[in-house]
Amino acid sequence: MAELVFVGCYTGDAGNGTGITTFSRSPSGALEEVGSLPLESPSWLVRHPSLPVLYAANETSAGAVTALSWDASGALSVLGTAETGGAHPCHLAVTPDGRFLLCANYTGGSLAVFSLSASGSVESRTALVQHSGRGPDPDRQEAAHVHMAVPGPSIVSAVDLGTDEIRSYTLTSSGGLAPLAVSSLPPGTGPRQLVRRPGTDLAYVVGELAGTLVTVRETSPGAFSVVSTTSSTFSPPSEPNLVAHLELTGSRMYVSNRGPDCVTEFALDDAAAVADQPCGANPRHFALVDGTCYVAAQSEDAITAFTLTASGEAELRYYPTGSPTFVLPVSST
Template sequence: MAELVFVGCYTGDAGNGTGITTFSRSSSGELAEIATLPMESPSWLVRHPSSPVLYAANETASGEVTALSFSASGALSVLGSAATGGAHPCHLAVTPDGRFLLCANYTGGSLAVFSLSSSGAIEERTALVRHSGSGPVSDRQEAAHVHMAVPSPEGTVVSAVDLGTDEIRSYTLSSSGTLEPLAVSSLPPGTGPRQLVRRPGTDLAYVVGELAGTLVTVRETSPGAFEVVTSTPSTLSAPQVPNLVAHLELAGERLYLSNRGPDCVTEFALDDAAAVADQPCGAGPRHFALVDGNCYVAAQLDDAITAFPLTASGEAEPRYYPTGSPTFVLPVSLP
């Protein structure tokens, strides 16, 4: 099975990238650059669940989302774009049925919903809700900052992770794409929640505490409502090291979390949420993807994708694939 890897980045004043870069991935896990589509700061990418379509969050002050089709060769074609209704969109998700695109506007402090056509094209914005509030970290929590929008497995509930207010605000998503408030869950002050990932088959989920340098385990007590179970340091590194925790992925009975500052991906055992290894992975590890036993990291400050085997337990020397200011790694398998 052939595989492509699409890489988003920061451009212009925000970084050294040029747009979305396409790599091919060999059976041995090596990457080779094959194409680049110029675009303004496509910092987060997501694939449509059934169509050969990608969506890019253009993280700019004006705020746009772009839909793109892709071919087996890795070529991308723009299908259209839409204003997100808020500044600096930083996260996208598609509902499991492929009907709606969710967008978190970071600086705008808002959550947007777009309806999608049967082919995956963006039709219209169906909802925009704005958050308000603040937190104790004055330079980062002066206002609401929505960092992630998470659909439930059924696609009927959307949970918005707000770094600025230390909250998870959940909404009921209607069949027409509107949002109705459902629940508000508070996290420890100063957590700075960045991401939320549910553990399949359980009522547990994990939250990235970007500002506190923590991994927070929460329990979903009812749809969209979460309570804190425990909190643990996000890395084995010394706690005094500045750390902006970024991205997490679940893989079987393991969880992997990237730490900017210690510049490592930390492996956790899920049963007791205990960190077991730190793997150096390049400077500024923002996003990463796990593919066939390998971890591919967007090392933003090294202008490279770095790669290492998951079985390395901190002992592997990462492989480097140059690309400007990478922020996101999206593997796509082709038949």
């Protein structure tokens, strides 16, 4: 099966991208652009767990999500668009059973749920929960800012950068949300993402505003307590450092840092940073594929790529594309 890589971006006043750009990926890991689809600021992409369908968060003041299908060549077709109920949606996730799409509305400070049809199209919004509160940072935490929605077994955990909280809900069979637990993080953390460590009760939170990596323990479904906090970089912390994305693979964890403009490698067993890899200006999302890291270097106007090494710096490869924010590798079918 051929490998495809879909890249989302910022468009219009937010950036100089055009929509979703499609690349083919060779066995050597090189990328070649094979097509593009104009779309308004598709800043986050997620694929359906079993169908050739992906969803794009249109990060605009109106707030929308677009469903798209793709074929073996990487050509995209729009299936439909729905309003998210909040401004600037910045994260999407699909429940493992493929029944529901979760959407975090950043500026809107809300969490939305959509039902999905058997073909993967968006049917209707089944829930919209509004967060409230604030944190100590007057510029970034003046209100609730939901930044991620993480599905678990019958639960959803929403990471709120504005309130320094993880708010968890029970997801009902009809797509409703019922409050389950609220977990507080250190003031000023500005949590952006939460990733569970498989096979354990541990999870990791990236603190965008504090420049930290927070290890938490899930003490009961959807409830988290802080275990430890460490800098998100290997080198001495720098200002500013807006932490962006987190990925786990094997015994390692990788975190992208904007400001230092690097991807930092951590040893999972002790959550200790072991190396910083320069990766281009303003690294946002990144993806790990067959030992290669592909980084959406937004201000570089390129996807940068490097080979994962035991430690130290690797040579960067550049694949131009306007204001990239997200990298989604898939196998064509």
